[in-house]
Amino acid sequence: MEVKKDGGGPWSSSGASSAPSHHACYRSTLIAFFFFFLVIGVFVGLLLAYLVQEQHYFMETVELRGLKYDPVLQDENSGYSIVLSSVLKSKIKNALTASSISQHYVDCSIVAYGNINGDVMATFRLVFRVSKVQQYSDNFVQDLLRTGLSSAMHGKPLEVPDFGEINTIVLLGASGKSFYAIGDEMIAKCPDNTFTCDNGECVTKLNPECDFITDCADGSDEARCGE
Numbered sequence: 651m652e653v654k655k656d657g658g659g660p661w662s663s664s665g666a667s668s669a670p671s672h673h674a675c676y677r678s679t680l681i682a683f684f685f686f687f688l689v690i691g692v693f694v695g696l697l698l699a700y701l702v703q704e705q706h707y708f709m710e711t712v713e714l715r716g717l718k719y720d721p722v723l724q725d726e727n728s729g730y731s732i733v734l735s736s737v738l739k740s741k742i743k744n745a746l747t748a749s750s751i752s753q754h755y756v757d758c759s760i761v762a763y764g765n766i767n768g769d770v771m772a773t774f775r776l777v778f779r780v781s782k783v784q785q786y787s788d789n790f791v792q793d794l795l796r797t798g799l800s801s802a803m804h805g806k807p808l809e810v811p812d813f814g815e816i817n818t819i820v821l822l823g824a825s826g827k828s829f830y831a832i833g834d835e836m837i838a839k840c841p842d843n844t845f846t847c848d849n850g851e852c853v854t855k856l857n858p859e860c861d862f863i864t865d866c867a868d869g870s871d872e873a874r875c876g877e
């Protein structure tokens with residue numbers, strides 16, 4: 651009993667003398683708690699921004715040079731439409747699942763087929779699942795497609811069994827002023843009246859070189875202007 655009293659002495663005496671500071675102590679504890687929860691809140695917010703993923707859609711249009719257009723493509727149950735869609739989807743899927751963002755790729759669906767100078771034009775929708783903080787730009791997705799499709803074609807035509815082959819895939823730019831030609835090295839080059847960027851992009855604007863406006867996604871049209 652006495653030991654306990656002695657032991658408690660210093661503690662209880664200091665506690666008694668600081669009775670007015672009880673409020674200050676209480677307040678600082680409150681403030682500490684407030685900041686603690688604030689930090690936790692910010693942390694959880696950031697974590698959610700990283701973890702919560704949402705779907706992002708990209709629409710891309712390609713010209714399939716060498717593959718003859720047929721109106722039956724408008725019927726999605728026709729053999730031509732089914733075969734071509736499956737070829738395109740599998741090539742696009744392979745291109746994207748082999749890339750750095752494979753775990754974010756969700757799906758590709760063919761939205762429409764059209765006729766461009768007698769060849770097939772296809773519009774497809776890509777779906778990615780990404781967090782709010784890592785949204786992709788159109789250029790980024792086009793770059794992935796270009797690299798993936800180039801390696802899928804391997805400089806050779808892409809076969810569409812029973813219906814023909816695709817010599818060159820022209821990836822039309824989202825901006826409409828530039829595009830990529832992918833495929834056979836000999837055929838898949840930019841048309842004569844366009845400018846070829848280092849990354850293979852074709853710019854349709856007249857004289858894009860050294861006009862102080864970046865026209866190529868890689869900036870190569872403005873890169874060698876001081877020389």
Ligand SMILES: [Ca+2]
Nearest residue numbers: 858861863865
């Ligand atoms: Ca330029």
